[in-house]
Amino acid sequence: MSTMPTHTIARAQVRAAQFKQIKSFCRRFARNPSGMFGFFILVALLFCAAFAPWLATHDPYLPNLSGRLSAPGADYWLGADELGRDIYSRVLYGSRLTLLIVGLVIVTSAPIGLLVGVIAGNFGGWVDTIFMRVTDVFLAVPKLLLALAFVAALGPGIVNAAIAITLTAWPPYARMARAEALAVRNSDYVNAVRLAGASEFHIIVQHIIPMCISSVIVRMTLDMAGIILTAAGLGFIGLGAQPPLPEWGAMISTGRKFIFDQWWVATVPGFAIFIVSLGFNLLGDAIRDLLDPHLKARP
Amino acid sequence: MTDTILGVEHLSVRFGASTVVDDVSFAVARGESFGLVGESGSGKSTILRTIMGLSPDWSGTIAVNGVPARGTPRREFSTQVQMVFQDPYASLHPRHLIGNAIAEPMRIHRMDNVEARTLELLALIGLGEDFAYRYPHELSGGQRQRVAIARALALSPKLLLLDEPTSALDVSIQAEILNLLNRLRAEMGLTFVIVSHNLAVISYCCDRLMLMQNARHVETLSRAQLRNRELDQDYTKAFVAASTL
Numbered sequence: 001m002s003t004m005p006t007h008t009i010a011r012a013q014v015r016a017a018q019f020k021q022i023k024s025f026c027r028r029f030a031r032n033p034s035g036m037f038g039f040f041i042l043v044a045l046l047f048c049a050a051f052a053p054w055l056a057t058h059d060p061y062l063p064n065l066s067g068r069l070s071a072p073g074a075d076y077w078l079g080a081d082e083l084g085r086d087i088y089s090r091v092l093y094g095s096r097l098t099l100l101i102v103g104l105v106i107v108t109s110a111p112i113g114l115l116v117g118v119i120a121g122n123f124g125g126w127v128d129t130i131f132m133r134v135t136d137v138f139l140a141v142p143k144l145l146l147a148l149a150f151v152a153a154l155g156p157g158i159v160n161a162a163i164a165i166t167l168t169a170w171p172p173y174a175r176m177a178r179a180e181a182l183a184v185r186n187s188d189y190v191n192a193v194r195l196a197g198a199s200e201f202h203i204i205v206q207h208i209i210p211m212c213i214s215s216v217i218v219r220m221t222l223d224m225a226g227i228i229l230t231a232a233g234l235g236f237i238g239l240g241a242q243p244p245l246p247e248w249g250a251m252i253s254t255g256r257k258f259i260f261d262q263w264w265v266a267t268v269p270g271f272a273i274f275i276v277s278l279g280f281n282l283l284g285d286a287i288r289d290l291l292d293p294h295l296k297a298r299p
Numbered sequence: 300m301t302d303t304i305l306g307v308e309h310l311s312v313r314f315g316a317s318t319v320v321d322d323v324s325f326a327v328a329r330g331e332s333f334g335l336v337g338e339s340g341s342g343k344s345t346i347l348r349t350i351m352g353l354s355p356d357w358s359g360t361i362a363v364n365g366v367p368a369r370g371t372p373r374r375e376f377s378t379q380v381q382m383v384f385q386d387p388y389a390s391l392h393p394r395h396l397i398g399n400a401i402a403e404p405m406r407i408h409r410m411d412n413v414e415a416r417t418l419e420l421l422a423l424i425g426l427g428e429d430f431a432y433r434y435p436h437e438l439s440g441g442q443r444q445r446v447a448i449a450r451a452l453a454l455s456p457k458l459l460l461l462d463e464p465t466s467a468l469d470v471s472i473q474a475e476i477l478n479l480l481n482r483l484r485a486e487m488g489l490t491f492v493i494v495s496h497n498l499a500v501i502s503y504c505c506d507r508l509m510l511m512q513n514a515r516h517v518e519t520l521s522r523a524q525l526r527n528r529e530l531d532q533d534y535t536k537a538f539v540a541a542s543t544l
Contacts, residue, residue: 013431013432014396014398014399014432016432017396017432017433017434018396021434187389188384188385188386188389188390189389189390189391189392189393189400190392191353191384192382192384192390192447192450192451193403193404193407194353194373195351195352195353195373195377195381195382196377196381196403196404196407196408196450196453196454197372197373197374197375197376197377197404197407197408198403198407202407206403207392210392210394210395211393211394
Protein backbone atom coordinates (compact mmCIF):
# COMPACT_ATOMS: atom_id res chain seq x y z
CA MET A 1 0.00 0.00 0.00
CA SER A 2 2.76 2.41 0.90
CA THR A 3 4.32 1.98 -2.53
CA MET A 4 1.24 3.29 -4.31
CA PRO A 5 1.93 7.03 -3.89
CA THR A 6 5.55 6.76 -5.11
CA HIS A 7 4.27 4.73 -8.02
CA THR A 8 1.90 7.43 -9.20
CA ILE A 9 4.47 10.18 -8.65
CA ALA A 10 6.92 8.21 -10.77
CA ARG A 11 4.38 7.90 -13.59
CA ALA A 12 3.74 11.64 -13.56
CA GLN A 13 7.46 12.39 -13.67
CA VAL A 14 8.02 9.93 -16.50
CA ARG A 15 5.29 11.67 -18.45
CA ALA A 16 6.84 15.05 -17.71
CA ALA A 17 10.21 13.84 -19.01
CA GLN A 18 8.62 12.50 -22.19
CA PHE A 19 6.63 15.70 -22.62
CA LYS A 20 9.87 17.66 -22.44
CA GLN A 21 11.27 15.61 -25.33
CA ILE A 22 8.20 16.30 -27.44
CA LYS A 23 8.35 19.99 -26.63
CA SER A 24 11.97 20.26 -27.70
CA PHE A 25 11.09 18.45 -30.94
CA CYS A 26 8.28 20.93 -31.65
CA ARG A 27 10.55 23.87 -30.95
CA ARG A 28 13.19 22.63 -33.38
CA PHE A 29 10.48 21.92 -35.96
CA ALA A 30 9.10 25.45 -35.69
CA ARG A 31 12.50 26.81 -36.72
CA ASN A 32 12.18 25.22 -40.17
CA PRO A 33 10.07 27.54 -42.38
CA SER A 34 9.48 25.15 -45.29
CA GLY A 35 8.54 22.43 -42.84
CA MET A 36 6.05 24.76 -41.21
CA PHE A 37 4.64 25.60 -44.67
CA GLY A 38 4.15 21.89 -45.35
CA PHE A 39 2.58 21.47 -41.94
CA PHE A 40 0.10 24.29 -42.64
CA ILE A 41 -0.86 22.69 -45.94
CA LEU A 42 -1.54 19.45 -44.09
CA VAL A 43 -3.59 21.28 -41.45
CA ALA A 44 -5.53 23.08 -44.19
CA LEU A 45 -6.20 19.73 -45.88
CA LEU A 46 -7.46 18.24 -42.63
CA PHE A 47 -9.60 21.32 -42.05
CA CYS A 48 -11.14 21.11 -45.54
CA ALA A 49 -11.85 17.41 -45.10
CA ALA A 50 -13.41 17.87 -41.67
CA PHE A 51 -15.57 20.87 -42.56
CA ALA A 52 -16.32 20.10 -46.22
CA PRO A 53 -20.12 20.29 -45.76
CA TRP A 54 -19.86 23.81 -44.29
CA LEU A 55 -17.20 25.12 -46.64
CA ALA A 56 -18.84 23.81 -49.82
CA THR A 57 -21.14 26.12 -51.75
CA HIS A 58 -22.97 23.40 -53.68
CA ASP A 59 -23.92 19.76 -53.38
CA PRO A 60 -20.92 17.98 -54.97
CA TYR A 61 -23.15 15.30 -56.52
CA LEU A 62 -26.04 17.43 -57.80
CA PRO A 63 -25.92 18.00 -61.56
CA ASN A 64 -27.14 21.31 -63.01
CA LEU A 65 -27.32 20.97 -66.74
CA SER A 66 -27.91 24.68 -67.32
CA GLY A 67 -24.55 25.39 -65.66
CA ARG A 68 -22.53 22.84 -67.67
CA LEU A 69 -18.86 23.74 -67.93
CA SER A 70 -19.40 27.26 -66.54
CA ALA A 71 -16.25 29.30 -66.21
CA PRO A 72 -15.04 30.28 -62.72
CA GLY A 73 -17.16 33.14 -61.44
CA ALA A 74 -19.46 34.35 -58.72
CA ASP A 75 -21.78 31.37 -58.90
CA TYR A 76 -19.22 28.61 -59.45
CA TRP A 77 -16.02 29.84 -57.75
CA LEU A 78 -13.76 27.42 -59.57
CA GLY A 79 -16.09 26.60 -62.45
CA ALA A 80 -18.38 23.66 -63.07
CA ASP A 81 -17.73 20.32 -64.71
CA GLU A 82 -19.45 18.61 -67.65
CA LEU A 83 -22.56 17.85 -65.56
CA GLY A 84 -22.69 21.30 -64.01
CA ARG A 85 -21.36 20.22 -60.60
CA ASP A 86 -19.40 22.80 -58.66
CA ILE A 87 -15.67 21.95 -58.91
CA TYR A 88 -14.78 23.87 -55.73
CA SER A 89 -17.19 21.75 -53.69
CA ARG A 90 -16.05 18.56 -55.38
CA VAL A 91 -12.39 19.30 -54.66
CA LEU A 92 -13.27 19.92 -51.00
CA TYR A 93 -15.12 16.61 -50.72
CA GLY A 94 -12.32 14.93 -52.69
CA SER A 95 -9.87 15.81 -49.90
CA ARG A 96 -11.76 13.30 -47.74
CA LEU A 97 -11.17 10.54 -50.27
CA THR A 98 -7.50 11.47 -50.59
CA LEU A 99 -7.02 11.40 -46.84
CA LEU A 100 -8.91 8.13 -46.62
CA ILE A 101 -6.65 6.43 -49.14
CA VAL A 102 -3.44 7.88 -47.68
CA GLY A 103 -4.56 6.93 -44.17
CA LEU A 104 -5.51 3.38 -45.13
CA VAL A 105 -2.27 2.79 -46.99
CA ILE A 106 -0.04 4.24 -44.27
CA VAL A 107 -1.84 2.49 -41.44
CA THR A 108 -1.45 -0.87 -43.14
CA SER A 109 1.81 -0.73 -45.07
CA ALA A 110 4.11 0.84 -42.46
CA PRO A 111 3.35 -1.66 -39.65
CA ILE A 112 3.51 -4.63 -42.04
CA GLY A 113 6.86 -3.51 -43.43
CA LEU A 114 8.18 -2.64 -39.98
CA LEU A 115 7.26 -6.04 -38.53
CA VAL A 116 8.61 -8.03 -41.47
CA GLY A 117 11.87 -6.08 -41.49
CA VAL A 118 12.43 -6.14 -37.74
CA ILE A 119 11.73 -9.86 -37.45
CA ALA A 120 13.99 -10.64 -40.40
CA GLY A 121 16.78 -8.44 -39.08
CA ASN A 122 16.58 -9.61 -35.50
CA PHE A 123 16.43 -13.34 -36.07
CA GLY A 124 18.63 -13.62 -39.18
CA GLY A 125 19.27 -17.03 -40.68
CA TRP A 126 16.52 -18.69 -42.68
CA VAL A 127 13.80 -16.36 -41.34
CA ASP A 128 15.75 -13.44 -42.77
CA THR A 129 16.28 -15.25 -46.09
CA ILE A 130 12.60 -16.12 -46.57
CA PHE A 131 11.24 -12.71 -45.52
CA MET A 132 13.68 -10.71 -47.56
CA ARG A 133 13.31 -12.84 -50.71
CA VAL A 134 9.55 -12.30 -50.55
CA THR A 135 10.25 -8.58 -50.16
CA ASP A 136 12.57 -8.70 -53.17
CA VAL A 137 9.83 -10.28 -55.28
CA PHE A 138 7.48 -7.40 -54.47
CA LEU A 139 10.21 -4.84 -55.12
CA ALA A 140 11.07 -6.40 -58.48
CA VAL A 141 7.64 -5.62 -60.01
CA PRO A 142 6.92 -2.00 -61.06
CA LYS A 143 4.72 -0.37 -58.43
CA LEU A 144 1.87 0.91 -60.58
CA LEU A 145 1.79 -2.29 -62.61
CA LEU A 146 1.41 -4.41 -59.49
CA ALA A 147 -1.29 -2.09 -58.16
CA LEU A 148 -3.07 -2.29 -61.52
CA ALA A 149 -2.96 -6.07 -61.47
CA PHE A 150 -4.40 -6.20 -57.95
CA VAL A 151 -7.16 -3.71 -58.70
CA ALA A 152 -8.02 -5.65 -61.83
CA ALA A 153 -8.29 -8.80 -59.75
CA LEU A 154 -10.13 -7.24 -56.79
CA GLY A 155 -12.35 -4.92 -58.79
CA PRO A 156 -12.20 -1.10 -58.85
CA GLY A 157 -13.04 0.96 -55.78
CA ILE A 158 -11.42 3.14 -53.15
CA VAL A 159 -10.71 0.47 -50.57
CA ASN A 160 -9.43 -1.94 -53.19
CA ALA A 161 -7.16 0.78 -54.56
CA ALA A 162 -5.82 1.34 -51.05
CA ILE A 163 -5.19 -2.38 -50.59
CA ALA A 164 -3.42 -2.54 -53.93
CA ILE A 165 -1.20 0.43 -53.07
CA THR A 166 -0.45 -1.12 -49.67
CA LEU A 167 0.75 -4.30 -51.32
CA THR A 168 3.24 -2.29 -53.31
CA ALA A 169 4.18 0.17 -50.54
CA TRP A 170 5.34 -2.08 -47.69
CA PRO A 171 8.60 -3.56 -49.09
CA PRO A 172 10.71 -0.38 -48.71
CA TYR A 173 9.70 -0.23 -45.03
CA ALA A 174 10.77 -3.82 -44.54
CA ARG A 175 14.15 -3.13 -46.15
CA MET A 176 14.72 -0.09 -43.97
CA ALA A 177 13.56 -1.70 -40.73
CA ARG A 178 15.77 -4.70 -41.39
CA ALA A 179 18.82 -2.50 -41.87
CA GLU A 180 18.08 -0.67 -38.60
CA ALA A 181 17.43 -3.91 -36.74
CA LEU A 182 20.72 -5.38 -37.96
CA ALA A 183 22.57 -2.37 -36.63
CA VAL A 184 20.78 -2.39 -33.27
CA ARG A 185 20.40 -6.08 -32.45
CA ASN A 186 24.02 -6.59 -31.39
CA SER A 187 24.52 -3.24 -29.72
CA ASP A 188 25.51 -3.19 -26.08
CA TYR A 189 22.18 -1.89 -24.84
CA VAL A 190 20.28 -4.69 -26.53
CA ASN A 191 22.80 -7.26 -25.30
CA ALA A 192 22.42 -5.89 -21.78
CA VAL A 193 18.69 -6.67 -21.68
CA ARG A 194 19.31 -9.96 -23.43
CA LEU A 195 21.70 -10.85 -20.59
CA ALA A 196 18.98 -9.91 -18.12
CA GLY A 197 16.90 -12.72 -19.57
CA ALA A 198 14.56 -10.74 -21.84
CA SER A 199 12.66 -12.69 -24.48
CA GLU A 200 13.28 -11.87 -28.14
CA PHE A 201 9.69 -10.59 -28.35
CA HIS A 202 10.37 -8.16 -25.52
CA ILE A 203 13.60 -7.02 -27.20
CA ILE A 204 11.88 -6.44 -30.54
CA VAL A 205 8.96 -4.49 -29.07
CA GLN A 206 10.77 -2.50 -26.40
CA HIS A 207 14.20 -1.94 -27.90
CA ILE A 208 14.44 -2.50 -31.63
CA ILE A 209 11.14 -1.04 -32.84
CA PRO A 210 11.65 2.29 -30.98
CA MET A 211 14.95 2.67 -32.82
CA CYS A 212 13.26 2.05 -36.20
CA ILE A 213 10.28 4.32 -35.60
CA SER A 214 11.99 7.59 -36.50
CA SER A 215 13.18 6.27 -39.88
CA VAL A 216 9.71 4.85 -40.52
CA ILE A 217 8.03 8.17 -39.74
CA VAL A 218 10.38 10.01 -42.07
CA ARG A 219 9.77 7.50 -44.83
CA MET A 220 6.01 7.63 -44.19
CA THR A 221 5.68 11.39 -44.62
CA LEU A 222 7.85 11.33 -47.73
CA ASP A 223 5.82 8.40 -49.08
CA MET A 224 2.47 10.14 -48.66
CA ALA A 225 3.00 12.32 -51.73
CA GLY A 226 3.76 9.21 -53.78
CA ILE A 227 0.67 7.47 -52.43
CA ILE A 228 -1.52 10.45 -53.40
CA LEU A 229 -0.07 10.39 -56.91
CA THR A 230 -0.54 6.63 -57.26
CA ALA A 231 -4.12 6.87 -55.98
CA ALA A 232 -4.81 9.72 -58.42
CA GLY A 233 -3.21 7.66 -61.17
CA LEU A 234 -5.49 4.72 -60.44
CA GLY A 235 -8.47 7.10 -60.36
CA PHE A 236 -7.37 8.63 -63.66
CA ILE A 237 -7.42 5.28 -65.48
CA GLY A 238 -10.75 4.45 -63.88
CA LEU A 239 -9.55 1.79 -61.43
CA GLY A 240 -9.73 3.83 -58.26
CA ALA A 241 -12.76 5.73 -56.98
CA GLN A 242 -15.79 5.27 -59.21
CA PRO A 243 -18.05 8.09 -60.47
CA PRO A 244 -19.80 10.02 -59.09
CA LEU A 245 -17.24 10.13 -56.24
CA PRO A 246 -15.25 13.38 -56.46
CA GLU A 247 -11.80 11.75 -56.44
CA TRP A 248 -9.16 14.13 -57.78
CA GLY A 249 -7.59 11.70 -60.25
CA ALA A 250 -10.98 10.73 -61.66
CA MET A 251 -11.90 14.43 -61.94
CA ILE A 252 -8.78 15.12 -64.00
CA SER A 253 -9.67 12.15 -66.15
CA THR A 254 -13.11 13.55 -67.04
CA GLY A 255 -11.68 17.04 -67.51
CA ARG A 256 -9.17 15.72 -70.04
CA LYS A 257 -11.78 15.92 -72.81
CA PHE A 258 -12.28 19.65 -72.31
CA ILE A 259 -8.74 20.67 -71.48
CA PHE A 260 -8.33 23.06 -74.43
CA ASP A 261 -11.64 24.87 -74.13
CA GLN A 262 -12.55 24.57 -70.43
CA TRP A 263 -9.11 24.32 -68.79
CA TRP A 264 -10.42 24.62 -65.20
CA VAL A 265 -12.15 21.24 -65.18
CA ALA A 266 -8.84 19.34 -65.16
CA THR A 267 -6.57 22.04 -63.75
CA VAL A 268 -8.27 22.63 -60.40
CA PRO A 269 -8.08 19.03 -59.11
CA GLY A 270 -4.58 18.78 -60.60
CA PHE A 271 -3.57 21.85 -58.66
CA ALA A 272 -5.04 20.33 -55.49
CA ILE A 273 -2.94 17.19 -55.98
CA PHE A 274 0.12 19.36 -56.61
CA ILE A 275 -0.37 21.46 -53.46
CA VAL A 276 -1.03 18.50 -51.19
CA SER A 277 1.93 16.50 -52.55
CA LEU A 278 4.17 19.52 -52.11
CA GLY A 279 2.95 19.93 -48.53
CA PHE A 280 3.71 16.32 -47.64
CA ASN A 281 7.14 16.51 -49.26
CA LEU A 282 8.10 19.67 -47.39
CA LEU A 283 6.82 18.20 -44.16
CA GLY A 284 8.71 14.96 -44.77
CA ASP A 285 11.96 16.82 -45.50
CA ALA A 286 11.65 18.84 -42.31
CA ILE A 287 10.89 15.76 -40.21
CA ARG A 288 13.82 13.94 -41.77
CA ASP A 289 16.14 16.78 -40.83
CA LEU A 290 15.04 16.34 -37.22
CA LEU A 291 14.62 12.60 -36.88
CA ASP A 292 16.94 10.82 -39.30
CA PRO A 293 19.51 9.06 -37.10
CA HIS A 294 22.06 9.17 -39.91
CA LEU A 295 21.84 12.93 -40.26
CA LYS A 296 21.99 13.42 -36.50
CA ALA A 297 25.54 12.11 -36.36
CA ARG A 298 26.71 15.23 -38.19
CA PRO A 299 27.35 18.34 -36.13
CA MET B 300 40.61 -23.82 -4.30
CA THR B 301 38.17 -22.86 -1.59
CA ASP B 302 34.66 -21.86 -2.59
CA THR B 303 34.96 -21.17 -6.31
CA ILE B 304 32.30 -18.85 -7.75
CA LEU B 305 33.52 -18.92 -11.34
CA GLY B 306 35.22 -21.94 -12.83
CA VAL B 307 36.47 -21.87 -16.41
CA GLU B 308 38.14 -25.00 -17.75
CA HIS B 309 39.76 -25.60 -21.13
CA LEU B 310 37.81 -22.78 -22.73
CA SER B 311 38.34 -22.32 -26.45
CA VAL B 312 36.39 -19.82 -28.55
CA ARG B 313 36.43 -19.65 -32.33
CA PHE B 314 35.20 -16.94 -34.68
CA GLY B 315 34.98 -18.82 -37.94
CA ALA B 316 38.44 -20.17 -38.73
CA SER B 317 40.40 -18.18 -36.16
CA THR B 318 40.75 -19.26 -32.54
CA VAL B 319 40.30 -16.25 -30.28
CA VAL B 320 40.65 -18.02 -26.96
CA ASP B 321 42.78 -21.15 -26.83
CA ASP B 322 42.48 -23.65 -23.97
CA VAL B 323 42.28 -21.19 -21.08
CA SER B 324 41.47 -22.33 -17.53
CA PHE B 325 41.08 -20.26 -14.40
CA ALA B 326 39.02 -20.11 -11.24
CA VAL B 327 37.81 -17.15 -9.23
CA ALA B 328 37.14 -17.45 -5.50
CA ARG B 329 34.05 -15.94 -3.88
CA GLY B 330 34.59 -12.34 -2.81
CA GLU B 331 37.73 -11.99 -4.84
CA SER B 332 38.48 -9.43 -7.53
CA PHE B 333 40.14 -11.03 -10.49
CA GLY B 334 41.84 -9.17 -13.35
CA LEU B 335 42.24 -10.23 -16.94
CA VAL B 336 45.08 -8.35 -18.59
CA GLY B 337 46.56 -8.40 -22.05
CA GLU B 338 47.06 -6.45 -25.24
CA SER B 339 44.24 -5.68 -27.64
CA GLY B 340 43.05 -8.82 -29.34
CA SER B 341 44.42 -11.22 -26.74
CA GLY B 342 40.94 -12.60 -26.10
CA LYS B 343 40.19 -11.20 -22.66
CA SER B 344 36.90 -9.49 -23.54
CA THR B 345 35.86 -12.55 -25.50
CA ILE B 346 36.16 -14.65 -22.35
CA LEU B 347 33.66 -12.36 -20.59
CA ARG B 348 31.27 -12.39 -23.52
CA THR B 349 31.48 -16.17 -23.68
CA ILE B 350 30.68 -16.50 -19.99
CA MET B 351 27.58 -14.38 -20.64
CA GLY B 352 26.61 -16.52 -23.62
CA LEU B 353 27.31 -13.96 -26.34
CA SER B 354 29.75 -16.12 -28.32
CA PRO B 355 28.09 -18.86 -30.34
CA ASP B 356 31.02 -21.22 -30.90
CA TRP B 357 32.93 -22.34 -27.83
CA SER B 358 34.10 -25.51 -26.09
CA GLY B 359 35.20 -26.35 -22.55
CA THR B 360 33.21 -25.85 -19.37
CA ILE B 361 32.08 -22.68 -17.60
CA ALA B 362 30.25 -22.78 -14.26
CA VAL B 363 29.07 -19.82 -12.20
CA ASN B 364 28.22 -20.68 -8.61
CA GLY B 365 27.93 -24.29 -9.69
CA VAL B 366 25.47 -23.45 -12.47
CA PRO B 367 26.80 -24.54 -15.88
CA ALA B 368 26.73 -21.82 -18.55
CA ARG B 369 25.83 -24.29 -21.26
CA GLY B 370 22.25 -25.49 -21.13
CA THR B 371 21.03 -23.15 -18.37
CA PRO B 372 18.21 -20.84 -19.52
CA ARG B 373 19.48 -17.29 -19.75
CA ARG B 374 16.75 -16.03 -17.45
CA GLU B 375 17.94 -18.28 -14.66
CA PHE B 376 21.63 -17.68 -15.38
CA SER B 377 21.09 -13.92 -15.34
CA THR B 378 20.56 -13.84 -11.57
CA GLN B 379 24.01 -15.39 -11.06
CA VAL B 380 26.15 -13.10 -13.17
CA GLN B 381 25.81 -9.76 -14.95
CA MET B 382 28.12 -7.72 -17.11
CA VAL B 383 29.06 -4.04 -17.48
CA PHE B 384 30.11 -3.04 -20.97
CA GLN B 385 33.08 -1.01 -22.04
CA ASP B 386 31.43 1.93 -23.75
CA PRO B 387 28.97 3.80 -21.53
CA TYR B 388 27.78 5.77 -24.57
CA ALA B 389 26.60 2.58 -26.30
CA SER B 390 25.28 0.59 -23.38
CA LEU B 391 22.13 2.60 -22.58
CA HIS B 392 19.11 2.69 -24.89
CA PRO B 393 18.91 6.29 -26.18
CA ARG B 394 15.09 6.35 -26.04
CA HIS B 395 14.62 4.86 -22.57
CA LEU B 396 14.60 6.87 -19.37
CA ILE B 397 17.36 6.02 -16.90
CA GLY B 398 14.83 4.78 -14.36
CA ASN B 399 13.31 2.42 -16.91
CA ALA B 400 16.73 1.14 -17.96
CA ILE B 401 17.54 0.21 -14.35
CA ALA B 402 14.07 -1.18 -13.65
CA GLU B 403 13.83 -3.24 -16.81
CA PRO B 404 15.79 -6.35 -15.64
CA MET B 405 13.62 -6.42 -12.49
CA ARG B 406 10.44 -6.08 -14.55
CA ILE B 407 11.58 -8.95 -16.79
CA HIS B 408 12.02 -11.09 -13.68
CA ARG B 409 8.66 -9.88 -12.30
CA MET B 410 10.16 -8.71 -9.02
CA ASP B 411 8.16 -6.74 -6.45
CA ASN B 412 8.67 -3.10 -5.51
CA VAL B 413 10.49 -2.30 -8.71
CA GLU B 414 10.12 1.48 -8.36
CA ALA B 415 11.44 1.55 -4.83
CA ARG B 416 14.35 -0.74 -5.71
CA THR B 417 15.24 1.47 -8.66
CA LEU B 418 15.50 4.51 -6.41
CA GLU B 419 17.59 2.50 -3.94
CA LEU B 420 19.97 1.47 -6.70
CA LEU B 421 20.28 5.08 -7.86
CA ALA B 422 21.17 6.10 -4.33
CA LEU B 423 23.66 3.23 -4.13
CA ILE B 424 25.61 4.47 -7.15
CA GLY B 425 25.51 8.02 -5.88
CA LEU B 426 22.96 9.59 -8.22
CA GLY B 427 19.87 11.44 -7.03
CA GLU B 428 16.28 10.33 -7.56
CA ASP B 429 15.68 12.87 -10.31
CA PHE B 430 18.16 11.02 -12.53
CA ALA B 431 15.48 8.35 -12.97
CA TYR B 432 13.56 10.76 -15.18
CA ARG B 433 16.39 11.75 -17.50
CA TYR B 434 17.45 10.39 -20.86
CA PRO B 435 20.97 9.03 -21.41
CA HIS B 436 21.98 12.02 -23.56
CA GLU B 437 21.50 14.24 -20.53
CA LEU B 438 24.18 12.35 -18.60
CA SER B 439 27.99 12.41 -18.69
CA GLY B 440 30.06 9.34 -19.48
CA GLY B 441 30.86 8.66 -15.84
CA GLN B 442 27.21 9.01 -14.84
CA ARG B 443 26.19 6.66 -17.62
CA GLN B 444 28.71 4.08 -16.48
CA ARG B 445 27.27 4.33 -12.97
CA VAL B 446 23.82 3.69 -14.41
CA ALA B 447 25.16 0.68 -16.31
CA ILE B 448 26.58 -0.65 -13.03
CA ALA B 449 23.24 -0.10 -11.28
CA ARG B 450 21.44 -1.96 -14.07
CA ALA B 451 23.88 -4.87 -13.74
CA LEU B 452 23.27 -4.97 -9.98
CA ALA B 453 19.47 -4.85 -10.34
CA LEU B 454 19.12 -8.62 -10.29
CA SER B 455 21.51 -8.89 -7.30
CA PRO B 456 24.04 -11.16 -9.01
CA LYS B 457 26.93 -12.43 -6.94
CA LEU B 458 29.41 -12.15 -9.80
CA LEU B 459 29.96 -9.03 -11.88
CA LEU B 460 31.94 -9.04 -15.11
CA LEU B 461 33.44 -5.67 -15.99
CA ASP B 462 34.72 -5.18 -19.52
CA GLU B 463 37.18 -2.26 -19.40
CA PRO B 464 34.81 -0.33 -17.13
CA THR B 465 36.90 2.84 -17.19
CA SER B 466 38.74 2.89 -20.51
CA ALA B 467 36.20 5.21 -22.17
CA LEU B 468 36.36 7.74 -19.31
CA ASP B 469 38.90 10.38 -18.47
CA VAL B 470 41.30 9.92 -15.61
CA SER B 471 39.54 11.74 -12.78
CA ILE B 472 36.26 9.98 -13.57
CA GLN B 473 38.11 6.65 -13.77
CA ALA B 474 39.16 6.97 -10.15
CA GLU B 475 35.58 7.79 -9.15
CA ILE B 476 34.21 4.68 -10.85
CA LEU B 477 36.95 2.45 -9.44
CA ASN B 478 36.30 3.70 -5.91
CA LEU B 479 32.58 3.12 -6.43
CA LEU B 480 33.28 -0.43 -7.59
CA ASN B 481 35.56 -1.15 -4.63
CA ARG B 482 32.93 0.20 -2.24
CA LEU B 483 30.14 -1.85 -3.81
CA ARG B 484 32.24 -4.99 -3.66
CA ALA B 485 32.91 -4.52 0.03
CA GLU B 486 29.29 -3.58 0.85
CA MET B 487 27.52 -6.24 -1.17
CA GLY B 488 30.01 -9.09 -1.01
CA LEU B 489 30.40 -9.18 -4.78
CA THR B 490 32.98 -10.95 -6.85
CA PHE B 491 34.50 -9.05 -9.78
CA VAL B 492 36.18 -10.15 -12.96
CA ILE B 493 37.72 -7.04 -14.49
CA VAL B 494 39.14 -6.91 -17.99
CA SER B 495 41.64 -4.17 -18.66
CA HIS B 496 44.82 -3.39 -20.51
CA ASN B 497 45.70 -0.85 -17.84
CA LEU B 498 47.87 -2.41 -15.13
CA ALA B 499 47.33 0.56 -12.84
CA VAL B 500 43.58 -0.10 -12.81
CA ILE B 501 44.13 -3.81 -12.23
CA SER B 502 46.62 -3.40 -9.41
CA TYR B 503 44.29 -0.89 -7.74
CA CYS B 504 41.24 -3.12 -7.90
CA CYS B 505 42.30 -6.74 -8.19
CA ASP B 506 43.60 -9.32 -5.76
CA ARG B 507 44.81 -11.61 -8.52
CA LEU B 508 45.31 -11.23 -12.23
CA MET B 509 45.82 -13.35 -15.27
CA LEU B 510 47.92 -12.19 -18.18
CA MET B 511 46.96 -13.26 -21.69
CA GLN B 512 48.75 -13.09 -25.02
CA ASN B 513 47.55 -14.28 -28.44
CA ALA B 514 44.50 -16.09 -27.08
CA ARG B 515 46.58 -18.02 -24.54
CA HIS B 516 47.11 -17.85 -20.81
CA VAL B 517 50.60 -16.57 -19.92
CA GLU B 518 50.80 -16.24 -16.15
CA THR B 519 48.60 -15.82 -13.08
CA LEU B 520 49.89 -13.44 -10.42
CA SER B 521 48.78 -12.09 -7.09
CA ARG B 522 48.81 -8.35 -6.46
CA ALA B 523 51.84 -8.72 -4.19
CA GLN B 524 53.74 -10.61 -6.87
CA LEU B 525 52.96 -7.87 -9.38
CA ARG B 526 54.04 -5.10 -7.07
CA ASN B 527 57.26 -6.91 -6.07
CA ARG B 528 58.03 -7.78 -9.71
CA GLU B 529 58.10 -11.54 -8.99
CA LEU B 530 57.48 -12.37 -12.63
CA ASP B 531 58.27 -15.73 -14.24
CA GLN B 532 57.58 -15.26 -17.92
CA ASP B 533 59.51 -13.02 -20.29
CA TYR B 534 56.31 -11.68 -21.79
CA THR B 535 55.04 -10.64 -18.37
CA LYS B 536 58.27 -8.76 -17.70
CA ALA B 537 58.06 -7.01 -21.05
CA PHE B 538 54.38 -6.16 -20.52
CA VAL B 539 54.91 -4.76 -17.03
CA ALA B 540 57.97 -2.80 -18.16
CA ALA B 541 56.01 -1.32 -21.07
CA SER B 542 53.22 -0.24 -18.72
CA THR B 543 55.71 1.72 -16.56
CA LEU B 544 53.73 1.02 -13.47
